[in-house]
Amino acid sequence: MADGYNLALLPGDGIGVEVIAQARRVLEAVARLDGLDLAFDEIPGGARYFLEHGSDWPQDAAGRCAAADAILLGAIGWPSPDGRGTALRPDGKMAGWSAVVGNRIGLDLYANIRPVRLLPGVRHYVSGRHRQIWRPSDVxxxxxxxxxxxxxxxxxxxxxxxxxxxxxxxxxxxxxxxxxxxxxxxxxxxxxxxxxxxxxxxxxxxxxxxxxxxxxxxxxxxxxxxxxxxxxxxxxxxxxxxxxxxxxxxxxxxxxxxxxxxxxxxxxxxxxxxQGGVGMSAGCNVGERHGMFEPVHGSAPRHAGTDRANPMAAVLAAGEALRWLGARRGDERAAAGGDRIEAAVRAVLRRGRTLTYDLVGAQRASSTSAVGTAIIEALGDEAPCDEALCD
The missing domain is CATH 3.40.718.10 (Isopropylmalate Dehydrogenase)
Structure with a gap:
């Protein structure tokens, strides 16, 4: 049983900053509910950081990532100043490379694991319309x-x-x-x-x-x-x-x-x-000793600062981090915390009242922060799934 966990947060660029902020709020709420001792080390970095400072992140950032029990990454990438594609470093690598590929190689995160599950209540855009094509049990x-x-x-x-x-x-x-x-x-x-x-x-x-x-x-x-x-x-x-x-x-x-x-x-x-788009998809980069978890979407510069991005992928990634830590450390509380997070996301989807534009369209859309609040409020929800939605 672990005494506590140090989580490195790499918000990165664009909407990465906003969704990681919501993931942190959810983690802090789970820690209070389940008695977990979570400490956060937020590290600046990314493409915008490179454009301002000439480096991907602070000099000690790689060591701080290596020392963390798990890493939660937001998104990396920003347009180049001349408007021709994404910002690049002089060596040709994307600006902010160190936080993404650099961590994967440096920490030997040899496997990228993506659970692909269609959660109940999620609908899809097909030909510009929301339609339910697959049942949750199909995906x-x-x-x-x-x-x-x-x-x-x-x-x-x-x-x-x-x-x-x-x-x-x-x-x-x-x-x-x-x-x-x-x-x-x-x-x-x-x-x-x-x-x-x-x-x-x-x-x-x-x-x-x-x-x-x-x-x-x-x-x-x-x-x-x-x-x-x-x-x-x-x-x-x-x-x-x-x-x-x-x-x-x-x-x-x-x-x-x-x-x-x-x-x-x-x-x-x-x-x-x-599974409903990149706003619902979490990625796990894991190795023998280290793990980095992330929403798989990009930084979406045009949506940055608008409080409209879907934070669910980042929140689900935070849940995957807790489950990974629980399995590695034999910590049932951490594993249960990860399960609690997914259950809360499912509850918010099941209710269908507080969802972002990618899931319900612009007219019914809620904000990034409102979805984060709804997930936190649902953390204690143990209501059974509506069978009509579950299958």
Whole structure:
């Protein structure tokens, strides 16, 4: 049982600042309710910080992240001063890179885990209209993406003779070590006693392009080797282009989905649509010793400061952080706090009265802070789910 937890907060840019503020409010309320000792270390940084200071974050920020029990990240990214795309550092990396990719590599956060669940009461925009396409029971899966290599390894560059850019090279790196870790995690996740879904077999789907790419062929070879050690888990290999249509046509088929970094990045963004958009999607970057949790949306500069962004993904990410800490430390109170947060989000969705524009449209929309308050008020709500909405 842990005595207390130090959480590093990286609000970052744009709406990241607003949604992390609400996530912190919810965490503080849960700490009061469940007797958790939570301390917060808020670290400035991001693209705007770089434009003002010439560095991604303060000099001691990396050490503070490493010392934290968990990290909660908002969003990184801001337009460049000349208006041509996103702000970049002189080395070509995005401004604020250290907080995102730098932490993933420096803290060896080798797996990006995204639970994709359609929560009751969430509706979707299709052709500009809110429609309920999937039942909550149809969308309940976990995406596990390799998080440190592939095209994100930084191997490559631009050849510019005479200062005129002529050739750009991005080298894709797939290693056995990184592949083995993330693939084993996928099978272990599918094997967990608490993972079983009613009416759905335990299954791991490997998404690749192994008919063309050598790195994917190695990834599949390791997938099959490890899969043989889990005979009770079904396994399948699917080409990434085919997977995109099957994911939308039959989401109920998928249980655990695993992929290399780049393909995983793309398909998890598509999966967000199944759960109501990026405002509902939380990402977990985890390794052997460290964890960083985040809403998967961007900084949305045009919405910054308007108090209209959906904070639910950030709040759900905070809940995932508590559950991760609870599992690592054998702390039932922390794990229960994470469960309490998700239950509160579900309660607010079920009531349908206090939701942001992305879920109910501009005319009925509530503010970011109002949604945060509604979640806090629902933290003690133990009302059962309305069956008509749950399925």
């Amino acid at each position: 309940d899966m976990v995406f596990i993406r390799e998080n440190t290599e592939d095209l994100y390894s930084g191997a490559g560059g631009i050849l510019a003779p005479g200062g005129d850019a002529q050739v750009a090279v991005d080298t894709r790196i797939i290693t056995r070590r990184a592949s083995e870790r993330v693939l084993r995690l996928a099978f272990e996740t599918a094997s967990r006693p608490d993972h079983a879904r009613k009416g759905t077999p335990r299954r791991v789907t490997c998404v690749v392009k192994d008919n063309i790419l050598y790195g994917c062929r190695l990834f599949v070879r390791i997938f099959e080797e490890i899969g043989e050690q889990y005979p009770h888990i079904e396994r399948e290999v699917v080409l990434v282009d085919a997977f995109t249509q099957w994911l939308v046509r039959r989401p109920e088929h998928y249980d655990v989905v695993v992929a290399p970094n780049m393909f995983g990045d793309i398909i998890t963004e598509l999966a967000c649509a199944l």
